Amino acid sequence: MKPTITAFEKSPDRGRGLARDMRVRWALEEVGQPYDVRLLSFSEMKETSHRKLHPFGQIPTYEEGDLALFESGAIVFHIAERHAGLLPDDANARARAIAWMFAALSTMEPPIVELGMAALFEHDKPWHKDRFPILEDRVRVRLNELSNRLGDADWLDGAFSAGDLLMVTVLRRLNSLGIVEKYPSLSAYVARGEARPAYRCAFADQLAVFTNTLPIG
Ligand code: GTB
Numbered sequence: 001m002k003p004t005i006t007a008f009e010k011s012p013d014r015g016r017g018l019a020r021d022m023r024v025r026w027a028l029e030e031v032g033q034p035y036d037v038r039l040l041s042f043s044e045m046k047e048t049s050h051r052k053l054h055p056f057g058q059i060p061t062y063e064e065g066d067l068a069l070f071e072s073g074a075i076v077f078h079i080a081e082r083h084a085g086l087l088p089d090d091a092n093a094r095a096r097a098i099a100w101m102f103a104a105l106s107t108m109e110p111p112i113v114e115l116g117m118a119a120l121f122e123h124d125k126p127w128h129k130d131r132f133p134i135l136e137d138r139v140r141v142r143l144n145e146l147s148n149r150l151g152d153a154d155w156l157d158g159a160f161s162a163g164d165l166l167m168v169t170v171l172r173r174l175n176s177l178g179i180v181e182k183y184p185s186l187s188a189y190v191a192r193g194e195a196r197p198a199y200r201c202a203f204a205d206q207l208a209v210f211t212n213t214l215p216i217g
Pocket of ligand 1: 011012018021045057071072
C-alpha cells in the first residue's frame with residue numbers, strides 16, 4: 001500500500017529541506033518505498049479534518065491504509081521497522097540505533113530549535129543579546145559531545161541507520177548559523193548524509209514543491 005504524507009504547500013524555508021517532512025521523505029527514499037504527498041496550506045493544517053490526523057495541526061503526517069501517524073520520529077521509526085535498510089538486524093545494534101534516534105530528537109533537537117527560533121524571531125527583544133550566547137553555548141556543548149563520539153567514523157554506530165538520518169536532519173537546522181562548520185567531523189558527517197542518493201531524491205522532491213508553486217514572472 002502506497003503511503004501518503006503531508007507537507008507544506010509553501011514551506012517557509014523556501015525549499016531548503018528544513019521542514020520535518022524532509023526526514024520522512026528521506027526515510028521512504030532510503031527503503032525504496034514510493035509515496036504520495038498531500039500539500040497543505042497553514043489554514044488547512046488547522047482544520048478539523050487535518051487535526052483528526054495531527055492533534056497539533058502540523059505536518060508531517062503519514063497515512064497507510066487504516067494507519068494514520070503523526071510525529072516525524074514515530075513515522076521514521078515505523079518506516080524503519082517495516083522495511084530493511086534503516087535499522088540493523090542484530091538486536092543490540094538495533095537498540096543502539098534506536099537510542100540514536102531518540103538522541104537526535106530529544107537531546108540534540110531541542111536546544112538547536114531553541115537557538116534557531118531565537119535567531120529568527122527574537123532579534124528585536126531587549127534580552128536577545130544576553131540570551132543568544134547562552135543558547136549558542138548549549139548547542140556548542142552538545143555539538144562538542146557529538147563530535148567527540150563520532151570521531152572519524154562515517155556514522156554514529158556502524159552502518160548508516162535511522163539514527164543518522166534523524167541526526168543529519170537535526171544538524172541541518174543549524175545551516176544558516178555557521179556553527180556546525182566549526183566541527184569538521186560533523187560537517188563531513190552532514191555532507192555524507194546529504195550525498196546519499198536517497199537524500200538527494202528527497203531533497204529534489206521537496207524543492208520542486210517550492211519552485212513549482214513560485215508565481216510566474
Ligand atoms: N514534533 C513534531 C514532529 O517531529 O513531527 C513537530 C512537527 C512540526 O514542528 N511541524 C512544523 C509545522 O507543521 C513543520 S516542521 N508547523 C506549522 C504549525 O505549527 O502551525 C518545522 C519547521 C518549519 C519551518 C522551517 N523552516 O522554514 O526553516 C523549519 C522547520
